[in-house]
Amino acid sequence: MALASSAETRPLFLACQIAFWLTPQSSPSFASDPALAIAASISFRVLVMKEIENTLACEYQHECLSDNRVGSVIDNRVIANPMSGNEIRQRREALGLTQEQLAQRAGTNQQTLHRIETGETKHSRAIPRILKALEDAGSPTPPAVQVANDPEIFARATGIGGDVPVYAAAEGGPGEMVVEKSPIDYAPRPEPLQGVKDGYLVYISGESMSPEYRPGQRAIVHPKLPPTPDETHIFYTNNPADDRATIKHLVRVTPEAWHVEQWNPPKKFTLDRSEWPVAHRVVGKYARR
Template identity: 30%
Template sequence: MADIRFLMENRVKELREAAGLTQTDLADRIGVTWQTISRIENAHTRIMPKHEKNLARELKVDPGALYSGDRQPPRQDPPSNASPPVPIPHITGTIPMLGSGVAGLDGKFVLNGNRIMDVLCPPQLAGVPDAYGVFVHGGSMEPRYHPGEAVFVNPHLPVRQTDYVVVQIAEEDESQDMAGYVKRFVSMNSRELVLEQYQPREDAPDDVPEAERFTMRFDRKRVVAVHKIVGSGIV
């Protein structure tokens, strides 16, 4: 579940093999599955802050040595709304469309850094580094956004109440890919992120208050990115 902001190569496999450890050995020592170690080594998931220190300890290196090149590891503090993604190289005059997977409940899709295609850059994003787009899944945001429509993101702009956003959420099971949603931003504090959609939630119990049927809440610790949508269209 690669983080669109922290999709980076790492040296975990190199360091693990140098230490004479198997993926299972290392997984047992830091309390995860061997599948999680495999996904970290293949850059399919970021190194979560809570695992970074343990990995460094077991591999007998400083945390910064877990990463390739001169890139720095993710900050330990929660990401801000406007944290930029890792630069994604693309053809001049285009931006990458990210995401993959079949839509889940309420427009959920896989947002793991996978690049689907390049499209012409919208005028409002010309010259904006790290701009990207995603496709809308499902009808939860109709009539504002429709299934298959492309939305375009400027990850550097601050997010305010009522802005439309692309959010990236870490699954509770860290072996799974991160989830993406296109929603309307309501609020975010140290405890939770609150979003809203225009159609009732598909998983909303019958006995919830009417307003909650259009509201999504996520534990703040699971929020990876909240990026502002600045345009949309058909590509």
């Protein structure tokens, strides 16, 4: 029995099928065997329901495939798509994507996308993913992603990239120096400060740490490392109005004091941690210009 081929003939076709199958048939075996008649009646109804379902499904598929729009197959059903192949191509080009780029985002290949855009393929399982990829590509980039993708913005926002500030220093009291609060210059970020927030350079003033650190050299300072014995540090006061600092070699640490030493003249002494609470480790130096 042929299936219906259009929306106009489908109702009449189904009515004829139902009438045929539900009309009592003259059969000696049915009359002589009631059980067989009941079974046959149930089978007829099952067949009717399956034929109705199959007919509707085929008719639905026929209507979708005869449309000029792109369709996609989902769970073996043909679903009409709101975008034609040409519209998909226009949208892709407006987003500045190549066929290869969009296909990669959609988890398909360039050949499949090309056939969809040119109309060679009217239905494909890849179309829902292609439309989702177009939607995602058209969404505005979140600010956090913009920061991560732009090195200059990332450096300014996080302080862990780009050039580092350079601070001037003048000789203060014995073994001390006065560090400017505002940078006088910026220098390319040295390797020890890669990815380090708030790293900086400071000009050495005074001879107390010569010959290891001479006046005019720039110390590379990593402020995030913990104070460590047998390393050189720059110590700061906690008074915002006090610009004093001192660069010394740390010998050991106690709760009350930094035990330090200097090279010129050789001397060991302590710095009261209540007066000098901040210790920034020196991780390198630049030679004098």
